[in-house]
Amino acid sequence: MTKEEIMQPENIVYRKPELLNDVPMHYCPGCSHGVVHKLVAEVIAEMGMTDKTIAISPVGCAVFAYKYIDVDWQEAAHGRAPALASAVKRLWPDRLVFTYQGDGDLACIGTGETIHALNRGENITIIFINNAIYGMTGGQMAPTTLLGMKTVTCPYGRVPELHGYPLKMADIAVGLQGTCYVTRQSVHSVAAIMKAKKAIRKAFEYSMQGKGSNLVEIVSTCNTNWRMSPDKANKWMEENMFPFYPLGDLKDNG
């Protein structure tokens, strides 16, 4: 069988999701954001919600998310995406509303909005990209930075006496009565990507069924600011991030 015979349109088993625009993404090579964008685009298309989705983009690396996924987007002030999503969902109850935030946006400047939106049980989904560092601004320490981890603002490693302890947002969300589904996933391997996709789909479905707020934390890499190659960053994440941020469903009241 020749290559031409195999490469026919009817034999396509995987291609770039249709909802993902052709414009090249500005993310660094190997960034986890791209994989999560693909998953979100696939899930929205599979649910048939293309025309009924309103997403809220944050401030941070994902600030240009509206350029990449072809659904309706609203840009929020730094950290305020859950507050905006609450309003959008209340005004448009039949729409699929989700926010897409990083750890600097969600766990630092927007902690208040996040916790209160989750606690009110707004029927939204929050996708939380946790790479333990501020990516866009150049690799400063974030609330989620691991102890001992070196960043440009803690060059000798994070120490609890000076910087406090890392914040586990998903574990906080579990204790809130308004949350329906809280999960922590990753996108470092094919199996993990499949699981993350199922989790995102589940969260979107729960939010459409009006069961409460959903938090999907995705433990991710930031190979540029971690000063590693994409492959090495994935291995570093497995060795150092997963013991502190264990993967799996933390709460499922669906």
Added chain:
Amino acid sequence: MAKMKGATLVDIERCKGCGLCVVACPLNVLALTTKNVNQKGYNYAETVLEDTCTGCTSCAVVCPDGCITVYRKKEE
């Protein structure tokens, strides 16, 4: 058991040469170029072992930029 034959098509200009597909491929079908670069200056991924590919889609699933299209056909 029918054998599956696969093929990959990399969108060269979209590829940023992160190399995650090269690591993800269980059969080492893909490799980054060593001499050629795309317009952005990245060493892009290319198929080096065409006959080996089974179309498992691992490379395309892990690709952060959605550069890879995978074809699969049953061998008669």
